[in-house]
Amino acid sequence: QNKVQLKGCDLLTLKNFTGEEIKYMLWLSADLKFRIKQKGEYLPFIARKSLGMIFEKKIPEQIVYRTGKSTAKFTLCGGFVCLTTTKKKNHFLLGHVLSSMTDAVLARVYKQSDLDTLAKEASIPIINGLSDLYHPIQILADYLTLQEHYSSLKGLTLSWIGDGNNILHSIMMSAAKFGMHLQAATPKGYEPDPSVTKLAEQYAKENGTKLLLTNDPLEAAHGGNVLITDTWISMGQEEEKKKRLQAFQGYQVTMKTAKVAASDWTFLHCLPRKPEEVDDEVFYSPRSLVFPEAENRKWTIMAVMVSLLTDYSPQLQKPKF
Structure with missing residues (x-):
């Protein structure tokens, strides 16, 4: 080694x-x-x-x-x-x-x-x-949690449903390096940074992984092993709250979302979580890894x-x- x-x-x-x-x-x-x-x-x-x-x-x-x-x-x-x-x-x-x-x-x-x-x-x-x-430090905790649960990261499909923010960017800069596929849904106007997207496309090509960017939450969730979301309103965005809540309608992670995911689906959220982002049924389900994720x-x-x-x-x- x-x-x-x-x-x-x-x-x-x-x-x-x-x-x-x-x-x-x-x-x-x-x-x-x-x-x-x-x-x-x-x-x-x-x-x-x-x-x-x-x-x-x-x-x-x-x-x-x-x-x-x-x-x-x-x-x-x-x-x-x-x-x-x-x-x-x-x-x-x-x-x-x-x-x-x-x-x-x-x-x-x-x-x-x-x-x-x-x-x-x-x-x-x-x-x-x-x-x-x-x-980046949040994504390391996420990957350790998934490594513990699935025993291997290679081949997993990560389904991001939410904002095109710093956490999604960090996933885009690293997932392909593990052989993980990424399917990300963001509302129109809230897509990831174009320069990050361009580099993520390069990583996916180099590592033979799939990168899907869409505005359809169910398309991103389809066949996903890991459903991931985050806050829709980050610090410094409080003035945008009303506008963001309207834009993110239909992006709540629910059991309807999980129905189209892989049979071994799990859920991640870096916390603190708000109910509009994910409902209680998913958040507190046995498939939710949010508390091991927090410890990690x-x-x-x-x-x-x-x-x-x-x-x-x-x-x-x-x-x-």
């Missing part, structure tokens, strides 16, 4: 990583979950390391809920976390200052370009906690930090992706 070396890298988008490198992060996630959760080991891989966290957006309860629980595991490996918020976007100064004070930075920002600038000016690993264009955020973000800051090699046997 050839060792993948990610120490010192940034995680800005999965576009920058090969399939083997993403698989390595998932393998490391499974390894840490097994050693810490199942075996009860204490693994101070990042002792005396510090993580800076930047929130350019306001910090509502859901951010504390989502990001706080994910980064809490950083301390379990011996590190410590410092938190800051910023409204003034001077990423040149931030990059230099934080490089002298912390060992890595996780940032949730509005613009991907600001994150790119931060990474360019910093001399430490920068992790994309969320931007307008990508949300902490194992995958922990693996990202360990992989970017250390030379650790997983001890657990490599999964069959």
Whole structure:
């Protein structure tokens, strides 16, 4: 098994990583979950390391809920976390200052370009906690959840039903690298970014996978192994709420949606969920993997930090992706 070396890298988008490198992060996630959760080991891989966290957006309860629980595991490996918020976007100064004070930075920002600038000016690993264009750490948690459930990712068909947002973009930048097919339905006017689509088409061609983009939710769900949706109204889009709710009529994931999916269908949602996005029957069904998915955020973000800051090699046997 050839060792993948990610120490010192940034995680800005999965576009920058090969399939083997993403698989390595998932393998490391499974390894840490097994050693810490199942075996009860204490693994101070990042002792005396510090993580800076930047929130350019306001910090509502859901951010504390989502990001706080994910980064809490950083301390379990011996590190410590410092938190800051910023409204003034001077990423040149931030990059230099934080490089002298912390060992890595996780940032949730509005613009991907600001994150790119931060990474360019910093001399430490920068992790994309969320931007307008990508949300890579969420997709790693999704893939680990599917790996655990299906034992292999290759050949799965992912059915996205919702907004053409940062999570869909991250799936588009990575699914084909695992041999997964993607069928995505978005309302007219809410399609994924054209530059992301162009690259996703290239990945699908290179890996022999199917990429379907449609405005019909049932067409996207047809034969899908995994039904996936997300919030229709992200932070910063509150003023668009009425318009978006009208545009997304018919996009709620229900058992009617599941009827056209594959017989082994499952459901993912990165939370917090609203009833108009998915009804209770699907959300709380035995097919719903949302709670394992939520837990796996902490194992995958922990693996990202360990992989970017250390030379650790997983001890657990490599999964069959």
